[in-house]
Each structure stands twice: as structure tokens, then as C-alpha cells.
Amino acid sequence: MLGAIALAGLAAAATAIALALASDHVAEPGLQGALFAWMILPYILAGLIAWWRRPDSRFGPLMVAAGFTTFASIVGWANVPILFTLGQTLDLVPLVVFLHVFLAFPTGRLQGRFERVLVVTAYLVAIAPVIVRGVLGEFGSQYLLEVVQEPGAAEAVRSVQLLVISAFCLAGIGVLAARRRGAGRPLRRSVALLVDSFALGLVMSALLLISGNFGWPAFEMIRRATFVVIGIAPLVFLVGLLSARLARGAVGDLLVELREDPAPADLRDALARAVGDPSLTLAYWLPEFGTWVDSDGQEIELPGDDDRRATTVIDRHGEKQLAALVHDRSLADEPELLDAVSAAAAIAVENGRLQAELRAHLEELRGSRQRLIEAGQAERQRLERDLHDGAQQRLIALSLELTLLEESLDGDRRARERVDRARRQVALSLQELRDVARGIHPAVVSGHGLAVALESIAATAAVPVRLTVDLEGRVEERLEVAAYYVVCECLTNIDKHARAASASVAVARSNGQLVVEVVDDGVGGADTERGTGLRGLADRVEALGGRLRVWTPRGGGTRVRAEIPCA
Numbered sequence: 001m002l003g004a005i006a007l008a009g010l011a012a013a014a015t016a017i018a019l020a021l022a023s024d025h026v027a028e029p030g031l032q033g034a035l036f037a038w039m040i041l042p043y044i045l046a047g048l049i050a051w052w053r054r055p056d057s058r059f060g061p062l063m064v065a066a067g068f069t070t071f072a073s074i075v076g077w078a079n080v081p082i083l084f085t086l087g088q089t090l091d092l093v094p095l096v097v098f099l100h101v102f103l104a105f106p107t108g109r110l111q112g113r114f115e116r117v118l119v120v121t122a123y124l125v126a127i128a129p130v131i132v133r134g135v136l137g138e139f140g141s142q143y144l145l146e147v148v149q150e151p152g153a154a155e156a157v158r159s160v161q162l163l164v165i166s167a168f169c170l171a172g173i174g175v176l177a178a179r180r181r182g183a184g185r186p187l188r189r190s191v192a193l194l195v196d197s198f199a200l201g202l203v204m205s206a207l208l209l210i211s212g213n214f215g216w217p218a219f220e221m222i223r224r225a226t227f228v229v230i231g232i233a234p235l236v237f238l239v240g241l242l243s244a245r246l247a248r249g250a251v252g253d254l255l256v257e258l259r260e261d262p263a264p265a266d267l268r269d270a271l272a273r274a275v276g277d278p279s280l281t282l283a284y285w286l287p288e289f290g291t292w293v294d295s296d297g298q299e300i301e302l303p304g305d306d307d308r309r310a311t312t313v314i315d316r317h318g319e320k321q322l323a324a325l326v327h328d329r330s331l332a333d334e335p336e337l338l339d340a341v342s343a344a345a346a347i348a349v350e351n352g353r354l355q356a357e358l359r360a361h362l363e364e365l366r367g368s369r370q371r372l373i374e375a376g377q378a379e380r381q382r383l384e385r386d387l388h389d390g391a392q393q394r395l396i397a398l399s400l401e402l403t404l405l406e407e408s409l410d411g412d413r414r415a416r417e418r419v420d421r422a423r424r425q426v427a428l429s430l431q432e433l434r435d436v437a438r439g440i441h442p443a444v445v446s447g448h449g450l451a452v453a454l455e456s457i458a459a460t461a462a463v464p465v466r467l468t469v470d471l472e473g474r475v476e477e478r479l480e481v482a483a484y485y486v487v488c489e490c491l492t493n494i495d496k497h498a499r500a501a502s503a504s505v506a507v508a509r510s511n512g513q514l515v516v517e518v519v520d521d522g523v524g525g526a527d528t529e530r531g532t533g534l535r536g537l538a539d540r541v542e543a544l545g546g547r548l549r550v551w552t553p554r555g556g557g558t559r560v561r562a563e564i565p566c567a
Contacts (some may be wrong), residue, residue, distance in 0.1 A: 003047050009044030012071040013037040023077040035227040035462040037076055039094075043067035043101075046234035054329055058108025059101075063234060066101050070094040086136060086145045092126040092165060095205050099172045100231055102198035106330040115175060122168040129161040155430060159213050163479060166209035169202045176202070197233045205227045265295055267345070271325065274341050275334075281326045292324065314342045322346065450480040454487055454505065462495035463503050463520070475566045482540050483507060483516045485560045486548070489533045490518035498522025498558060509566065513546070516562040525554040537562070 020026050054060060071123050076087020103110055119215030130197045134143040140152035164254040176199045188326050204226035241354055262270060283292040291299050302324060303309035307329045310329040315321045331338060387484075445453045451469040458465040474480065485495025487505055494500050500522030507516050526534075538548040546564035 002052055006045065008049055009041060009048070009064075009067060012044070012068060013041045017076055019074060019077040022079075024079060031034045031224075035224060036070060038069050038231040039227055040067045042231050042234035042238075043070070046237050049238065057106075059104060059106055060108070062101055062104055062108050063237075066094065081142050081144055084139075086431060088139050089127060089130050089142060091130060092161070095165060095169070095209070096122040096126045098201060098205065099169060102202060103172055103175055104234070105194070105198065110370045118168060118171055118175075125161060125164050125168070129157050133157050133161075137356050162209045162213040166206040166213075169206035169209070170194070172202045173199050173206075180205045194233065194236045197229070197236045201226075201230045201232075201233055213280045262427060271341060271345055274344075275325075275326050275327060275331060275337060277331055279328055283324045284325055285323060312338045312342060312348055344453060344550045348446050349508070401472065421444055445480050445484050446477060449474050450483055450507065453480075453484050454507065457484075457488055457491060458505060461491045461503070463500050465491070466502070466504040468504070468506045468508075470506075472509070475509070475514055479514050479544065479564055479566050482544055482546075482563065482564060485517050485540060486537055486560070487518060489537050490520075490560050493526065493533060494518075494522060494558075497522075497526065500557065512565060514562075514564045514566045516564075517559065519559045520559065523554070524552045524556045524558050525559050526550065526552040534560075 013316070016036045017030075017033035020029040026032050043063045044067035047060045047065075047067065047359065049060070050057065050063060051060030069090065073087055073090040073092075075083040076085070076091070078084065078087075096119070099122060100110075103115050103119065103514060110119060132147060133139070133154045134145045135147045136154035136157070137146050137149035137151065138158065139146070176195055180195060204222070208219075208226045210216075210221050211222045216222070223311060268280065268282045272278055273284065281294070283302060285291075286293055289299075292302055294300050302311045303326060309326055312325040312327065312331075313321050314323045315326065325338065325342070327338075346349070451471065453471060454467055459468045487507075491503065491505075493501050498520045500520035503518065503520040505516075505518050507514070509515070534550060541548045541562050541564055544564050546562060548560070548562045550558065550560050552558040
């Protein structure tokens, strides 16, 4: 059947030239016949190739219909009234068919109610007003439906009709532009070029209708340019098919790249080059989490049925899904290419999936650790508050009560001494309780900020401390608390182990990070693995996305540096 249609297409192109040459009302018949043959043949032949390759797609038959509709619109060149009537009635229909083809790419189906209403209305406007114009006598007595001679009314109908169809063409340009913008990352190069040629064809069609309506002197030149541009679109479509064919032959190059076991990002780039789609993304399936993630382990959603994107799943032996290629929907017309690329990439994708799974586990671990630290911090705050509002207040009240009791024992020196000793024990217990509360949670940080809190601990340190705090305003409390504990733990270690004469503490905000550095001039050689203090600090800092580094050469002192991301 396709062969018969191809022959019919060739016959239609030849007939168009013959009709133009034989007509007595066609100017420059040779050029006109050639221009229409230029539009008829590419659409029919490109449509047949698309139909043959994808029998279940409507796009191929739609392109074939565009070619034959163009031929039907010129049968009016024949000096036969019935053919003249048919040709005049269909004169503007090819422009609407081309609009239909351009908007229906690549599936042959219009997307959404707006596009369907736009195209159906355009067909009605392209046919009904022409019949009205013929009835009003615009085309002369050779038009079989002529009833009256009302050239003014016919001209008014023609003017409105051309302006409305040109507006439909401009609306089609808006639809194509919205698709390009909504696609996000760049489309396949061949597809982007094809969509651009569609848009250019609609621009020229609108310009042709407007120039015909207003009688521009350049109308004939615009008309010829429009026919040339419209005829280019199916050729661009064929170039895209050829590039896809060549891409299947380039799968061998992909295999060579995959032998080097590329990183996930390089793997994505290699696959994108192989299928000719720069917008391609790679998603990995993690059965343990029951979700899809990107190469960084972040959860993502695959496109749905109504999206502009399509998904091709990569599996092993048809059973275990490993990953998915999220690509431009036009690639769905190239299943052989996608199958070849998927088969070639399966092993490399499995390695990439394992790396993505590891990153997802690390992300989950990081989140878990941060939640634990935050929960612990909240509990420490509650304990500190309970101690401050409960036990500390009662001890203070007891100390006041003992003071009053001591004053009332004027005549009993022995009793006064015992009460005084008890009051001193209460004061000592209160100080110890305050130290415990400060270790549980530094309320001074919450109340007065990091700089004040560090001044208080530097003032009570066992060695002289040179403190430098270069912060403009405050940072998040959780960051201040982490920095406070870094300094506290370091000063405690200096007191216990360093045998240092002095120390320095520097806190600053630099390049989006809160940087805390503690340096002493002690004996160095600190064991960063056996003790729990520095390890706990590292956990706290890393849970906030930062890192803790320690330099501790023997005899050269110790330097601790924490870098914590901050807004």
C-alpha cells in the first residue's frame, strides 16, 4: 500500500506541474507548478517513511495527508468548473493542515484541549468563509455555488478570514515556543531544528495571509518564500531520521567509553551523546528505598503520561530494573536506538546505580545523624532549663535560708560555724550544678550569643587565651552551639594533656562558612582516634555539613580547625 501511495504522490507532483502549464489563469505557471510540487513531494515521501518506520504513529499519515491536501487545493487550476470549485474551496486548507502537522509532532496527536480547539476551528474558518465568498460571487461564474454578485461583502469576509487564520498561525507559534520553554534543558539538536523550522513555517504563513489581506506589493515574493520554507520542514524531519540511524551505528563508540567505567556524571554525558539528546537525565532505582534517585542520591520522580518527557527503563535480563533514561519524547520514535544504548550501558549503569545507592545511604545517614544531634540538643536544652528552674533555684533558696538562720544564731558560735559550713557546701554544690548545666547546654549562647559565651570560657581557662571573634551579627543557634563545644572541648584538652603555656581561639565567617580555629603551643601528639571528645566534635560538625581537621605534630602544639557551612 505504501508503494502505491508513493506512486500517487509522484503522480500528484507531476500533475501539479501539468495543471499549472495547461491553465489559462495561472501566472508564471512553470514556477507555480514547481513550488507546489516542492511542497507536495517532501510531505508525502517523508510521511511514507515515517509511516513505514512507525505504523502505529499518526504522524506519518498526517504528513501524507498534508501533501495530498496541497495537491487538492490546486486542482482549481484546471479549466473545469467542478475542479475549479473544489480547488477554490480548499485553497486555504493546506495552511491549516501544516499547522496541524507542526503541532502534532511527534506522535501525530494534538496535546491538550487548547490545541484541538485551535486546529478544528482553523479548519472551519479555512473552508466555510470560502464557500460564503463563492456564493457572494468572488470567484466568478465558474464557481458552481455562486448565487449573487456582492463583491464588497465577499471582500469583507475574505479580509476577516485571512486575519483569523493568520492569528491561528501565530497562536501555533506560541504553542511551539511554550513547548521549547517547558522542556527545560535543550531538546535533541535535530528535534530543536525541526521545531524551529515548524515555527518559521508558521511565521511565513501568517505573513503571507497578512500581506494578501492588505495587498502588499511584496505579496508574491512572500508567497514564494513561504512555499520554500514550508517545504523545508519535511526535509529537516528526514535529516533527523538519518541522524538517528547514524546514532545507532555509533553505539560502538559508546561501548568504548563504557569500558573505562565512567563516573555517573560522565556516564550520563556519554549516553546523552549516544542518543543525541543533551536533555537526557539518568535515574537509578533503589529497591531498598523503593524510589528513583539521581546520580547524587537525591529522590526524583519520573515523568508521567502527560509530560513532555518520556522514560526508558534499563534492566538486566528483563527482570531487575536498574535505571531509567528520561529523555525527549521524540526519542520514543527510535526504540531500536534506545534498546541498543540501554543494552550497551546496562553494566555501567549497574555500577552507577551502586554509587547512587551509596550516596543515598550516606545522605540518609547524614540526615539521621543530624536528627539525632538535634534531638539530643533539644533534650539537653530541656535538662538545662529544668536544672536552672528547679534544682538551682531550690539550692539558691536553701542558701538564703541558711544565711537567715546563721544571722539568728547570735549566741551559739558552734551552731553558726556549722551553718556557715553548710552554706558554703550549698554554694559549692550550686556552682558544680551550674557547671553541669553549662556542659549540658550553654544557655549563655542562646541568651547572649557566641562571642559573649566564648569570652566567659576564655576568662576561666587554665592557660592564657587570645580570643578573636570576627562575626557581624549572629548565626544560627545550632551553629553557635557547635562552635562553642569545639572551643570548650579544645580548651579542656589543652588543660588536661597539652602542657601548653598559651592558646589562641579565632572565630570568623569566611566564604559562607563559620570557621573556628583553636591553637596551642603544647607538646602536640594528641591521639585523635582513641578519645571520644574530638570524635564527638567531628560528628557534631559533620552532621551540620562541615568538617573538623586536626594537626598535632609531636613537640609542635595542636591546631584544631572546624569549618561549618552557614548562610
